[in-house]
Amino acid sequence: MFLGLIDLPWWGYVIVALILTQITIASVTIFLHRHQAHRALSLHAIPSHFFRFWLWLTTAIITKEWVAIHRKHHAKCETADDPHSPIVLGIKKVLLEGAALYQQEARNLETLATYGHGTPDDWLESNIYSGRSELGIVLMLMLDVLLFGPIGLTIWAAQMAWIPINAAGIVNGIGHYWGYRNFHTEDASTNIVPWGIFIGGEELHNNHHTYASSAKLSNKWYEIDIGWFYICVLQALGMAKVKRRPPRVILIEAKASCDLETLHAVIANRYEVAARYAKLLKNIYAAEMARLQLVTLDKIDVARIRHWLHLDERLLTEQQKIKLNVVIKSSAILQMTYTLRQELVSIWHESSDTKDQLVQQLEDWCHRAEGSGVAVLREFSRRLRCYA
Numbered sequence: 001m002f003l004g005l006i007d008l009p010w011w012g013y014v015i016v017a018l019i020l021t022q023i024t025i026a027s028v029t030i031f032l033h034r035h036q037a038h039r040a041l042s043l044h045a046i047p048s049h050f051f052r053f054w055l056w057l058t059t060a061i062i063t064k065e066w067v068a069i070h071r072k073h074h075a076k077c078e079t080a081d082d083p084h085s086p087i088v089l090g091i092k093k094v095l096l097e098g099a100a101l102y103q104q105e106a107r108n109l110e111t112l113a114t115y116g117h118g119t120p121d122d123w124l125e126s127n128i129y130s131g132r133s134e135l136g137i138v139l140m141l142m143l144d145v146l147l148f149g150p151i152g153l154t155i156w157a158a159q160m161a162w163i164p165i166n167a168a169g170i171v172n173g174i175g176h177y178w179g180y181r182n183f184h185t186e187d188a189s190t191n192i193v194p195w196g197i198f199i200g201g202e203e204l205h206n207n208h209h210t211y212a213s214s215a216k217l218s219n220k221w222y223e224i225d226i227g228w229f230y231i232c233v234l235q236a237l238g239m240a241k242v243k244r245r246p247p248r249v250i251l252i253e254a255k256a257s258c259d260l261e262t263l264h265a266v267i268a269n270r271y272e273v274a275a276r277y278a279k280l281l282k283n284i285y286a287a288e289m290a291r292l293q294l295v296t297l298d299k300i301d302v303a304r305i306r307h308w309l310h311l312d313e314r315l316l317t318e319q320q321k322i323k324l325n326v327v328i329k330s331s332a333i334l335q336m337t338y339t340l341r342q343e344l345v346s347i348w349h350e351s352s353d354t355k356d357q358l359v360q361q362l363e364d365w366c367h368r369a370e371g372s373g374v375a376v377l378r379e380f381s382r383r384l385r386c387y388a
Contacts, residue, residue, distance in 0.1 A: 003149040003150075004145070004146065004147050004148040004149030004150075004151070004152060005146060005147050006147050006148055008148075013148065013151050013154075013155065016148070016155060017154075017155045017158045017159070020058070020155065020158075020159055021158060021159055021162040022200075023054060023058075024054065024055070024058045024059065024159060024162055024163060025162070025163075025166070025198075025199060025200035025202075025227075026051075026200055026227065026230050027051040027054045027055050027058075028055070028059075028061075028163060028167060028200065028202075029199075029200035029201055029202055029227040030043075030047075030051065030200075030227060030230060030231060030234075030240075031043065031047075031048065031051035031052065031055070032051075032055070032061070032063065032066050032067065032070075033070065033202070034215050034227070034231070035048070036063060036066075036067045036118075036119055037066075037067045037070045037071055038212055038213050039118075039213065039243065040213050040214055040215035040242070040243055040244050041215045041231060041240050041241060041242045041243055042240065042241045042243065043234070043239065043240050044234075044238070044239040044240065046239060047234055047239050047240065049124075052120065052124070052125075052129060053129075055129075056128070056129045056133065056136035057136040057137065057139060057140040058136070058137065058140055058159050058160070058163075059137070059160075059163050060133045060134055060136060060137050061133075061163070062106070062129065062130045062133055063119045063120055063125070063129070063130075064112060064116040064119040064120075064130070065106040065112065065116070066102075067115070067116055067118075067119050068111050068112045068114070068115035068116035068119075069083050069102060069105045069106065069111065069115075071115035071116075072105070072111050072114070072115045073085075073172075074209070074212055075115070077186075077187040077189075077209070078176070078187045078188055083101060083102070083104075083105040083111075084098060084101045084102070084105075084168070084172040084173075085176060085188075086172075086173050086176050086177045086188075087176060087177070087188050089101075091173055091174075091177045094169065094172055094173035094176075095169045095170070095173040095174070096169070098164065098167075098168030098169040098172050098173060099164035099168045099169075101168070101172075102168050137160065140156060140159065141153075141156045144156040144159075166198070166199045166202075167199070167202065170192070170199065171192075171199060171202045171203070171205060174190075174192055175189060175190060175192055175202075175203070175205035175206075176188045176189055176190065176205070177190070178190060178192070179191050179192045179193075179205070179206070180194075180206075181206045181275075182206055182207060182210070182219055182220060182275060183206060183207070183210040183271035183272065183274070183275045184271065184274045184275055184278055184310050184311070185206065185209050185210050185271060186312065186315060187209055189205045189206040189208070189209035189210075190205060190206050191203065191204045191205060191206045191207060191223075192204075192205065194220065194222050194223040194224065195223075195224045196217060196218065196223070196224055196225045196226060196227070197224060197226045200226055200227040200230075201217045201218065201224075201225035201226055201227035201228060202217070202227070204217040204218055204219070204223055204225060207219045207223070207246075210246075210271045211244075211246040211247070211271075213243075213244045214244050214245050214246045215228070215231055215242045215243065215244060215245060216228045216231075216242075216245050216246060219246060247268040247269050249265075249269050249272060249387065250265070250387070250388045251383070251386040251387065251388065252386050252388045253386055255385050255386045255388065256385065257363060257385060258359055258362045258363040258366060258384075258385055259359060260355060260356075260359055261387075261388050262359070262362065262384075262385065262387050262388070263347075263355065263358055263359050263362055265387035265388055266347070266348065266362065266384065266387050267347075267348045269387065270345075270348045273344070273384070274310075274341075274345070276380065276383075277341060277344070277380060278310045280376040280377075280379070280380050281309075281337055281376065284333065284337065284374070284376065285306050285309060285334070285337075286306070288331050288333055288334055289302045289305065289306065291331075292327065292330055292331060295330075301323075304323075305323070305324060305327050308320055308323075308324045309324070309328075309334070309337075309338055309341075310341075312342070312345050313342050324338075333374070336372060336374075337374070337377070340365070340368065340369060340372070340377070343361075343365055344365055347361055347362055347365070362384075365381075366381040366382075366384060366385055369381035370382065
């Protein structure tokens with residue numbers, strides 16, 4: 001019986017399978033996602049062509065299709081036009097049918113034409129990678145069996161299942177349903193775990209949706225983005241160049257008033273600003289909700305109300321607005337803090353006001369926050385003035 005050209009102990013085959021799947025994950029997160037879809041980095045021709053070749057062998061993914069679908073996901077996130085939103089379609093469907101949803105959207109020619117621009121369009125793409133996309137995975141099967149014998153079938157199956165399960169299912173599903181959030185983005189994106197290793201850093205999905213054009217997905221000191229590590233290695237070898245990273249908060253303690261620099265910094269770090277506001281108000285909201293329940297004796301859906309308090313008003317349905325208004329009208333402090341949040345958010349949304357007018361609005365907002373009598377708002381406002 002043919003046992004393959006390479007004979008390994010059982011754990012050796014496990015290591016081989018993990019290495020091969022990690023190369024596939026690296027190809028997806030570096031080439032397809034950060035380089036092609038978001039232009040967060042540029043790649044030398046050598047790694048760029050290697051990643052295309054490897055994806056052809058292990059996934060049959062066509063670059064233009066993947067990029068177009070992902071860009072549409074960002075543009076239409078959590079709406080009926082989102083190709084794979086668990087908020088719209090349900091978590092079960094995205095988890096179990098993520099690959100089918102991808103295939104369905106790949107047949108949408110309008111999606112490809114609108115969102116697929118700038119992807120490879122050379123002879124190799126037309127005649128090999130797109131023209132014979134299924135041939136690659138057949139060659140990978142033959143190579144796995146040739147090298148490892150019958151166990152190569154198992155290794156090949158693991159390679160074929162890795163992206164449909166982890167990317168199409170887990171990241172697109174759980175990454176918009178369960179997990180923790182560093183930033184209060186306008187979608188439901190979450191970080192699944194802070195150690196983005198097995199899915200190449202894609203587990204840090206809330207960070208990505210916050211700063212979509214960043215080549216680095218980790219944000220907190222305890223978060224690990226293995227894809228970013230690979231990019232740093234490529235950059236050290238002269239094979240990649242990072243274009244964008246997340247903005248970093250810079251504070252000038254001596255600043256006592258808002259200026260144009262403050263405005264620009266607040267807008268650039270708006271998600272960090274919103275997250276900090278929510279964190280500082282968390283205990284006040286909890287205490288006020290408990291007080292209202294005792295006073296009114298009415299049952300309040302505390303979890304939903306607290307969630308809505310941290311959202312932009314324009315993201316709420318009319319029914320949600322009505323339920324929220326009933327609660328905040330019963331509490332002067334909830335009404336004040338919620339109104340202040342909406343006014344702050346309006347400063348960084350599209351506006352016809354001039355920059356000078358926006359600076360004045362920000363300064364006026366800080367005066368109101370500091371005069372509110374709420375210690376955490378005063379602390380928040382004074383820190384906001386120091387943004388640079």
